[in-house]
Structures are given as structure tokens and as C-alpha cells.
């Protein structure tokens with residue numbers, strides 16, 4: 001049952017990816033272009049740090065799969081791509097492994113193929129402390145992701161219907177895991193209230209994983225005989241909206257959900273994310289073309305992100321948070337209703353002061 005579900009997720013996520021219109025709310029975020037702000041490419045660094053973690057690149061392969069023969073082969077290829085490009089990688093949910101250790105190798109391959117890489121284990125929010133530790137141990141994981149997926153469970157025919165234990169479970173795991181704990185959504189987004197609650201539960205970082213890419217309510221609805229949960233398609237907040245909502249929350253925030261290309265990564269970093277994850281886009285490349293095109297894609301993302309930082313005058317990913325950003329359309333309405341100051345974002349580099357100074361000097 002569980003192995004079949006893992007195969008279904010891969011198949012339906014790819015069908016959805018191919019059917020996707022290509023537009024999402026990252027399109028409502030743009031940089032103010034300053035033609036004299038550019039810097040020299042050799043001065044640009046891609047490193048990022050948060051929650052005691054240091055990464056060479058602010059891009060990671062986010063949680064997807066494992067638990068069946070087919071998905072074990074996918075994990076092997078994802079691990080090779082992570083090894084060859086130096087990006088961190090997360091496992092898919094390892095609850096299948098803690099229930100049935102016979103599928104251990106389909107997850108363990110993430111470590112055996114990538115012995116020196118940064119690998120994250122992944123469990124759900126009903127996992128016991130002991131099971132979470134077993135998942136971390138199997139991968140010799142550098143960090144643990146715990147996923148929140150209430151909308152997915154709701155649409156899933158065999159899904160959970162009880163969510164009240166999640167907070168206390170997360171708090172226990174965070175206190176005992178021995179590695180940094182990152183709590184993530186699966187494509188419906190984390191609100192400011194949720195991120196603040198996660199901070200109080202002691203987690204190291206929150207990956208907002210918002211709307212705009214893979215939609216698990218839609219995937220699970222596709223697995224229902226009557227497909228009668230279509231009204232949940234598109235549930236939640238976009239990744240850009242979540243990042244705006246989470247400004248100043250007091251714990252590091254990561255971004256995933258609908259990150260399509262390096263410009264989306266730069267937008268997410270400029271909105272405060274410490275790093276940016278992608279799942280379905282990388283999976284599509286792998287399954288369409290194999291591991292070589294995936295390595296090429298991730299290498300291109302690294303190069304193009306550095307090129308964008310050069311254009312924007314940002315020596316580090318963190319410097320992107322001082323670039324002026326314009327927020328348009330529905331995202332702007334979201335900001336207005338949530339009390340988020342878009343004028344401050346549009347003027348934060350000090351560019352308007354420089355403009356006023358120039359006007360004064362010509363008087």
C-alpha cells in the first residue's frame with residue numbers, strides 16, 4: 001500500500017508538473033533595476049548559514065521519495081546529482097521505513113551514493129522520538145525535516161484526520177533529535193502564526209513550502225475514486241506570500257514550493273529565505289532525461305544565481321535582502337490585508353535617498 005502510494009505520488013506529481021500553467025505568485029515579485037549597482041562576479045559568494053548549518057550553495061533538492069523499488073532508483077540518481085553538484089538533499093518521508101525496515105536501502109542509498117554530502121532525513125509530525133532517531137541514524141543525517149501536511153492528509157483517502165498531537169510531538173523531537181530540526185509544509189505554505197508557533201516549539205528552521213508548484217491536495221484527490229476533493233486544489237498561501245508573512249519571525253526561514261528557475265530563487269532569498277528548495281522541477285528533469293541533465297540543471301542554477309547576484313550588487317545571498325523589491329497584483333493585496341509594508345521593501349536599499357541627494361546637488 002505504502003510503496004504503491006509512493007509510486008502514485010511520483011506519477012501524479014509529474015503529470016501535474018507537465019499540466020501546470022507555469023505562472024505563480026513569484027511573478028508578482030520584481031527587483032528594482034539599478035544600472036550602476038552591479039559588482040564583479042569573482043566577488044560573489046553563494047554560501048549561506050542558519051540553525052548551526054553552513055551550506056556552500058543556497059539551493060537544495062527537497063524531500064520527495066523512497067519506500068519502493070522504483071523510488072529507490074530515483075533516490076540513487078538524486079543522490080548522485082547532489083554529490084556531483086554539492087547541493088544538500090532531503091529524503092522523502094521515512095515513515096515507510098520505520099514501519100517496514102525491509103525498504104531501508106531505498107532511503108539509505110541517499111547516503112551510500114553521497115557519503116560526504118549534506119543529507120536530511122524526513123518524517124511526519126506523528127513520529128515518535130525513537131522513530132525519528134532511527135530515520136536520522138539510517139541516513140547518518142545532518143538534519144531532520146518534519147513535514148506538516150494537513151491538507152494532503154485531508155484529501156488522502158487513507159489519510160490522518162487527527163492533527164492535535166503534532167505540536168507536542170515536534171517539540172519532543174526538536175529537543176532530542178541531536179541534529180537541527182527543520183519543519184516544512186508540502187506545498188500549502190506556513191502562515192506567520194505557524195512559524196511563530198514552531199519557533200516556540202524549539203525547531204531550528206521553517207521551510208514554508210508554499211502554493212505555486214506541487215499541489216498535494218490535487219495529487220491525493222487524483223487518488224480518490226470519486227475525486228470529490230477538487231475544492232481543495234490550490235489550498236494555502238503561495239511561497240512568496242509566506243515569506244512576506246514571516247518577516248522578522250525570529251527563526252530562519254527556507255523557501256520551497258513552485259521555485260521554477262534561478263530568478264525565483266533570487267526572489268525568495270530577497271524575501272528573506274536562507275536557502276531555496278525544489279522538488280518536482282528537478283524530478284521532471286531526472287525522469288525525462290536522466291541524471292546528466294539534472295546535474296547540468298543544478299550547475300546552471302548555481303551559475304545563474306551568481307550571475308543574478310552580480311547584476312543586483314549582492315555579494316552574498318543574504319545581501320539580496322537589501323535589494324529593492326516591488327510587489328504586484330494579488331500579492332500586494334495580501335500584504336495590505338496582513339499589514340506588510342510594501343513601500344519599505346521597495347525602498348530598502350536607500351536608493352530613494354540617493355535620488356534625492358542627486359536632485360539636491362543639481363539645484
Ligand code: FNR
Nearest residue numbers: 013063064092093147186213214257258278279280
Ligand atoms: C514531495 N514532497 C514531500 N515532502 C515531504 O516532506 N515528504 C515527502 O515524502 C514528500 N514527498 C513528495 C513526493 C513528490 C513526488 C514530490 C514532487 C514532492 C513535497 C516537497 O518536498 C515540496 O515541499 C513540494 O513538492 C513543493 O515543492 P515543488 O515540488 O513545487 O518544488
